[in-house]
Structure formats: C-alpha cells, structure tokens
Amino acid sequence: MHGTYKDDAEHEIINLISNADTHSFQAVSWAAKECDQQKGKGDNMAVAYDKTKLVYQPNYPTGKKIEWTIGTIMISYQRPRMQAPVIVMNTNMERESGRKAQLSNITAAKTVADVIRTCLGPRSMLKMLLDPMGGILLTNDGNAILREIEVDHPAAKSMIELSRTQDEEVGDGTTSVIILAGEVLAGALPHIQNNIHPVVIISAFKKALEDALKVVEEISTPVDVNNTEEMLSLIKSSIGTKFTSTWSDLMCKLALDAVRTVAIKEEGTEKTEVDIKRYARVEKIPGGEIEQSQVLDGIILNKDVTHPKMRRRIENPRVILLDCPLEYKKGESQTNIEITKETDWNRILQIEEEQVKAMCDKIISLKPDLVFTEKGVSDLAQHYFVKANITAIRRVRKTDNNRIARAVGATIVNRVDDLRESDVGTKCGLFNIDKIGDEYFTFLTKCEDPKACSIVLRGPSKDIINEVERNLQDAMCVARNVFYSAKLAPGGGATEMAVAVKLEEKAKLIEGVEQWPYRSVAEAMEVIPRTLVQNCGGNAIKTLTQLRAKHTAGEHSFGIDGEAGKVVDMKDYGIWEPSAVKVQTIKTAIESACLLLRVDDIVSGLSKNRQPAPQGGAPEGMEQQ
Structure with missing residues (x-):
C-alpha cells in the first residue's frame, strides 16, 4: 500500500x-x-x-x-525544518527601502532647496554662516552656502554636489539648479503616491528634458563677443543679484578685461581657450576702497627681494625663471666624509663655493635683470647677483611662476646648465616693488600682450573682499561661457516660463500615464519666476498669470523684474544670461531628479557614538565593527 x-x-x-x-x-x-x-x-x-x-x-x-x-x-515526507534567521545586513545599519526611500529622498531634496530659495534674484537675502574655525561667512551665493552646511542624508549630500558641479562647469546658476531640482522632485511625489512606477516617471522626465533643451535653443540669440557694451550688460545681469551690484560697472569691467586677457585662440581651430582658474589670479589686499580694485596688465606677487641692495625698480627687465635651488646640491642619500687633515675641510667648503659660483656665472652670462626661482637662493648666490646688479626673488609658487612665464614670454628651466637665450623673458615693461599696508608686493606690469593677469581687490574688511571675489568669479565664468558659446537666453525667469508653456502644450499630445509626470516638469519650471516674485514681496499668482499669458501669445522675451516684481520685456531691460548656463541648469536639475528617483534602497551605517546596544555576536569588551 x-x-x-x-x-x-x-x-x-x-x-x-x-x-x-x-x-x-x-x-x-x-x-x-x-x-x-x-x-x-x-x-x-x-x-x-x-x-x-x-x-x-x-x-x-x-x-x-x-x-x-x-x-x-x-x-517522501519533507517537512521543512525550523532554521535560525540568516542575518545578512549588519545590525548597526539604518535601512530604508521601496517607496519609503523615495519619499525620504524627495523630502531631503526639498529641504535643501528651501534653505537657499530666498537667495535667488536681486532682492535676495544674505545668509550668515559660522564656519568651524569661528570665521563668519556672509553671502547669498548658493554654492558658498551649501559648501558650509553639514548634512547627514545621502540625498541632501547629492543635492549639494549639484551646486558644486554647476559652479565648476559654468560658474553661475548654482542657486537656480538646486531650487529647480527640488521642485522637479516635489512634482514626482504625487505620482509615486499614486503608484506610478518610478521608471515611467523617469522616462517622462527624460522626454521633457529633450523638449526643454530644444525650447532654450529656439529662444536663444547670438552675441558678438567683441562688442564691449553687449558683453558688459550680459555680465551685469549676472552679478546684479549679488552683494557687489552697487559696483556692478566696475566688477563687469574687471571680469571682462581679465577674461579677454587670458583668452587664447587655438591655432587651426575656431575654439578659444579661457583658463581663468590658472591664469587669472585674484590678489586680495585689505584696506582702501572697492573702487581701487583693478586688473593689472601683468602679475603681482606677495614677495620682496632677497637682498636689500638689489634694485627695486627696473624698466624693460630681462627675466629668467628657474625651478631649481641656487644652493650647493647635497647628496641624495646620507653621505659620510672622513677628513684626515685640516686642508680637506677647506677643500670641501671650496667645492661648495665653486658649484654655486658656476651656477651664478651661467646665469650672469645671459645678462638678466631679474631671476625668479621656486626654490631657495643661498647667501653666496645673493652676493654674486648683487655684484652683477641682478635682482633675485626666491620661493615663488609654481602657479605664480607659470603665470609669470605666460605674461613675460619666458620659459621655466629646471637646470641652470640648460639655460638658453630663448628662455629669457623680455615682454615685461616695468618691474617694481611697492609697500601696501604692512606688506611688500612685487609688480610685473606693462607687459606686451600678456596671456596671464592678476586682479587686485581692495576693500574695508576681509569678509567683504571674500564676497567681492566670489561675485567676481561668477562674473568671469559668465564672460568665459559666452566666449565658449556665443548665445544668450532672456533672463528674469523668461526662459523657464517659455519652457513651461511649451511643455504644457506638448503634454496634451502625450498618451498614457506619462502625460502626468511630463506635465509636472512644466509646472516645476515656473518655480524660478515664482521665486523671483516672492523674494521681492510681489503677488505671485497675479504676476505669474500675466507672464503665462504673454508667453502663450508667443512673447518669450518677457520675464520678471526682480527689483519690482513686475512683468517686463527683458530686451528693454537688457537682462540676458548665457544659454550655456540655462542648458546646464535644466540638464543638471532633471538628471539629478531622475537619479534620486531611481534609488529604492538607502543603507546607512551608524556612527560609533550612535551605535545601538550590541545584539549578540561579539563578546563583551570587543568592539563592534
């Protein structure tokens, strides 16, 4: 049986x-x-x-x-045996998964966006931050604020990275990108709660991004980079929202002069290289007035001559740049010398002197007036230089040496024996050393077609100069972007509203569930003009309705006057922004929103001081890893 x-x-x-x-x-x-x-x-x-x-x-x-x-x-009875639960994850972990993780990410992103929402536009508020060293940071620059804020949530950290990326890539729009990304994610929230799959939402967002970039391209207009007036008005609209808006004409001129100085056209191509980070150095000197700030047609260094008898002013100097010490070269490894008689000691000293003299003779043979070295200059070498009427400056930073080389037409040499006449720089018109405040500064000015420059910033306090520098960096980045891509888009939220209206029209043609997330991107785009109105105390609903009506009628140059909160024509006000900034802002915001929506699990390890009590496993006295 x-x-x-x-x-x-x-x-x-x-x-x-x-x-x-x-x-x-x-x-x-x-x-x-x-x-x-x-x-x-x-x-x-x-x-x-x-x-x-x-x-x-x-x-x-x-x-x-x-x-x-x-x-x-x-x-064949196979009753499953009772097994102990297998613990895969460390118990000292916090874990959120599924919809809970997505809602957590969206909440974190909205929180970060709300922090700097009031920093947008000409009527923006300032944030005062106390850094860990006790210094005070007073700014309305989105990147500078978020850089100083410490957050625990991974999504919030990701949002702060957006601002840094935007700053490095285009230098402007750091506040806009965070606000827009937060609003796009907030728009996705009701769809997730309605059980629309995140992949469907992301697909709709990607379609909206493609269409938005096409709209920006359509409403952009070309600009002539050689037209100073157009360029100045463009830069002015960028820093009109900053602390330096009072001195906007001066700041715009400084930024444009600096960018034009370091711009180099690559041979055989139409491409222009503008490396403001490496070749346009800002020298901050507390004291004086902001109006005394200037762009030098050359280089400034916080250095003095090595010997008091050396010349402190030279016209049309011949300049040699070195990356080696003018001292006796000791052995690479530890060397022991055994001396049998007293004359041997004298011979050792004599060899040192001969080596230094040989180096100095080689330099003197080229008849330079100035010698800069990144390393040290011995007392003996200084003696020979003073006798030859040569001025020497030592321990120059590598970055400063590179800028001097580009400004005076010299070549940096690593060994004195390799020096040639072609390595000598002759494009400098004037070398002089001036005392500003308590410090001495070396000036290399009146350079012939310098491809590097220094920007001297003056101001009543260090904090103010730091804020002026941040604003100037933004202005230079705007000018650089126009050199790279000579197209402008209307500012004052006009571009965002144009994108919103166009996407709203296209949303009606999309079938299926994707229509709703697509439409939410159009609504999110309106956050920029809405925030501009709110920050200057205007009626957001009434003003946005007027602006939407203008754009629906095809008048895409209308935007918000950030000073008064009214709808005005950006062409009349001359408020333009580089289209590169707008493209990067929209692209970064939507792509980051897609990235955070794709996350369905957040696992975070607890720090040592927040660890819960051990639940078995490690014996007493042993540290939980």
Whole structure:
C-alpha cells in the first residue's frame, strides 16, 4: 500500500469497510482531511493509509460505536525544518527601502532647496554662516552656502554636489539648479503616491528634458563677443543679484578685461581657450576702497627681494625663471666624509663655493635683470647677483611662476646648465616693488600682450573682499561661457516660463500615464519666476498669470523684474544670461531628479557614538565593527 496517493488509498479503505457504519466513513474522511491540510501547508508528498492499522472489531456490544483506527503515514515526507534567521545586513545599519526611500529622498531634496530659495534674484537675502574655525561667512551665493552646511542624508549630500558641479562647469546658476531640482522632485511625489512606477516617471522626465533643451535653443540669440557694451550688460545681469551690484560697472569691467586677457585662440581651430582658474589670479589686499580694485596688465606677487641692495625698480627687465635651488646640491642619500687633515675641510667648503659660483656665472652670462626661482637662493648666490646688479626673488609658487612665464614670454628651466637665450623673458615693461599696508608686493606690469593677469581687490574688511571675489568669479565664468558659446537666453525667469508653456502644450499630445509626470516638469519650471516674485514681496499668482499669458501669445522675451516684481520685456531691460548656463541648469536639475528617483534602497551605517546596544555576536569588551 505504501507509495500510493491519497485518493487511491482512500478508495481501497472505503472498499474494505463498505459494510461498516457511518462512523467509519467519518474516520476515513478525517484522515483524508488531515492529509489535505498538511499538503496545503506546503508538504508536496504522496500520502497513503496503512491498512494494517485498520482494525475491525465485530464483537462489540450492540449499540456501542465501532471503533476504527486509521493511521496515516507520509511517503517522501519533507517537512521543512525550523532554521535560525540568516542575518545578512549588519545590525548597526539604518535601512530604508521601496517607496519609503523615495519619499525620504524627495523630502531631503526639498529641504535643501528651501534653505537657499530666498537667495535667488536681486532682492535676495544674505545668509550668515559660522564656519568651524569661528570665521563668519556672509553671502547669498548658493554654492558658498551649501559648501558650509553639514548634512547627514545621502540625498541632501547629492543635492549639494549639484551646486558644486554647476559652479565648476559654468560658474553661475548654482542657486537656480538646486531650487529647480527640488521642485522637479516635489512634482514626482504625487505620482509615486499614486503608484506610478518610478521608471515611467523617469522616462517622462527624460522626454521633457529633450523638449526643454530644444525650447532654450529656439529662444536663444547670438552675441558678438567683441562688442564691449553687449558683453558688459550680459555680465551685469549676472552679478546684479549679488552683494557687489552697487559696483556692478566696475566688477563687469574687471571680469571682462581679465577674461579677454587670458583668452587664447587655438591655432587651426575656431575654439578659444579661457583658463581663468590658472591664469587669472585674484590678489586680495585689505584696506582702501572697492573702487581701487583693478586688473593689472601683468602679475603681482606677495614677495620682496632677497637682498636689500638689489634694485627695486627696473624698466624693460630681462627675466629668467628657474625651478631649481641656487644652493650647493647635497647628496641624495646620507653621505659620510672622513677628513684626515685640516686642508680637506677647506677643500670641501671650496667645492661648495665653486658649484654655486658656476651656477651664478651661467646665469650672469645671459645678462638678466631679474631671476625668479621656486626654490631657495643661498647667501653666496645673493652676493654674486648683487655684484652683477641682478635682482633675485626666491620661493615663488609654481602657479605664480607659470603665470609669470605666460605674461613675460619666458620659459621655466629646471637646470641652470640648460639655460638658453630663448628662455629669457623680455615682454615685461616695468618691474617694481611697492609697500601696501604692512606688506611688500612685487609688480610685473606693462607687459606686451600678456596671456596671464592678476586682479587686485581692495576693500574695508576681509569678509567683504571674500564676497567681492566670489561675485567676481561668477562674473568671469559668465564672460568665459559666452566666449565658449556665443548665445544668450532672456533672463528674469523668461526662459523657464517659455519652457513651461511649451511643455504644457506638448503634454496634451502625450498618451498614457506619462502625460502626468511630463506635465509636472512644466509646472516645476515656473518655480524660478515664482521665486523671483516672492523674494521681492510681489503677488505671485497675479504676476505669474500675466507672464503665462504673454508667453502663450508667443512673447518669450518677457520675464520678471526682480527689483519690482513686475512683468517686463527683458530686451528693454537688457537682462540676458548665457544659454550655456540655462542648458546646464535644466540638464543638471532633471538628471539629478531622475537619479534620486531611481534609488529604492538607502543603507546607512551608524556612527560609533550612535551605535545601538550590541545584539549578540561579539563578546563583551570587543568592539563592534
């Protein structure tokens, strides 16, 4: 009987006891029912009844129920054994997954955006931050603020990275990109709560991004980089929202002069190289007035001459740049010298002098007026230079040496023996050393076509000069972007509203669920003009309705006047922004929103001081890893 299935077993047992009373059938059906229950619990097996356990008792008294004993045995019975739970993740972890993780990311992104929402536009508020060293940071620059804020949430850290990326890439729009990214994610929130899959939302966002970039391209206009007036008005609109807006004409001129100085056209191509980070150095000198700031047609160094008898003013100097010490070269490894007689010691000193003299003679043979070295200059070398009427300046930074080389036309040499006439720089018009405040500064000015420059910033306090520098960097980045891509888009939220209106129209043509996330991007774009109105105390609903009507009628140059909160034509006000900044802002905001929506699990390790009590595992006294 073993090995037969339940139905067959039951059939045979029923045949055996076909003449018995109803209790027999109840007993058989009870056994079958128990087998069914076991099978329902996941026991996938053959069930049979053991007929040997079926006992027929005919001698029982009349009226007494006949007892039947039905035993069941399980063939191939594979009951799952009870196992201890397998712990894969470290118990000292915080974990959020699924929708909870997505909602957490969206909340974190919105929180970061709300922090700097008031820093947008000409009526923006300043943030005062106390850094860990006790210094005060007073700024409305989005990147500078977020750089100083410490956050724990990974999504918030990702948002702060956006601002840094935007600053490095285009130098402007750091506040806009955070606000826009936060609003795009906020627009995705209701769709996630309505159980629309994140992949569907991301797909709609990607379509909206493509269409938005096309709209920016359509409404952009070309600009002539050689037209000073157009360039100045463009830069002015960029720093009009900053602390330096009072001195905007001066700042614009400084930025444009600096960028034009370092711009180099690559031979054989139309491409222009503008490396403001390396070749346009800002020298901050506290004291004086902001109006005294200027762009030098050359280089300034915070250095003095090495010997008081050296010349402090030279016209049309011949300049040599070195990357080696003018000192006796000691052995690379430790050297021991054994001296047997006193004359040997004198000979050692003589060898040192001869080596230094040989280096100086080689330099003097080229008849330079100025020698700059990144390393040290020994007293003996200074003596020879003073006798030859040569001025030497030592321990110049590598970056400063590179700028001097570009400004005066010299070549940096690593060994004195390699010096040639072609390495001498002759493009400098004037070398002089001036004392400003308590410090001495070296000036190399009146350079002939310098491809590097220094910007001198003056101001009443260090904090103000730091803020002026941040604003100037933004202005230079705007000018650089126009040199790279000579196209302008209307400012004052006009570009964003144009994109919003166009996307709203296209959303009606999209079928299916994707229409709703696509439409939410159009609504998110309106956050920039809305924030501009709110920051200057205007009526956001009324003003945005007027602006939307203008753009629906095809007048895409209308935007928000950030000073008064009114709808005006950006062409009349001359408020333009490089289209490169707008493209980068929209691209970064939407792509980062897609990235955060794709996250469905957040696992974060707890810091040592926040660890919960150990739940078994490590013995007492041992540190939990």
